[in-house]
Amino acid sequence: MxxxxxxxxxxxxxxxxxxxxxxxxxxxxxxxxxxxxxLQRIAITGPVPDPAAFDLVFFVSGFAVDCFLICWLSKACNGRKGCMPVV
Known part of the structure; x- marks a missing residue:
């Protein structure tokens, strides 16, 4: 068999x-x-949504989370002292 x-x-x-x-x-x-x-990062030219504006934010991968946080924090920090984007 x-x-x-x-x-x-x-x-x-x-x-x-x-x-x-x-x-x-x-x-x-x-x-x-x-x-x-x-997987590759792409340039974001529009506004980056603030996750605090949503009841739930769902990402399909760790890569997606990393990309969002890098973009969101770099725009949210906007050069403010003590604010470091995740790299």
Whole structure:
């Protein structure tokens, strides 16, 4: 009887799958890595919304949080002393 080995397909961006891939492989699963996204920062030219104006702010990734905070804090700080953007 032929038993099929389960395959997991990881689609996270290049360089973001290693830890998860290793855990799946240690569990005996076959892993295929097919990055479906390329993450990059883009210039924001319009107003940056203040998160305090919303009841809930939801981000889909840590990268999205980092990008928003860098943009929001740099505009909110606007050179004020003691205010440092996250880098």
């Amino acid at each position: 032929h038993h099929l080995r389960t395959t997991v397909i990881l689609t996270r961006p290049q360089g973001k799958n290693q830890g998860l891939q290793m855990r799946f492989e240690q569990a005996g699963l076959r892993v295929t890595t097919l990055p479906a996204l390329t």
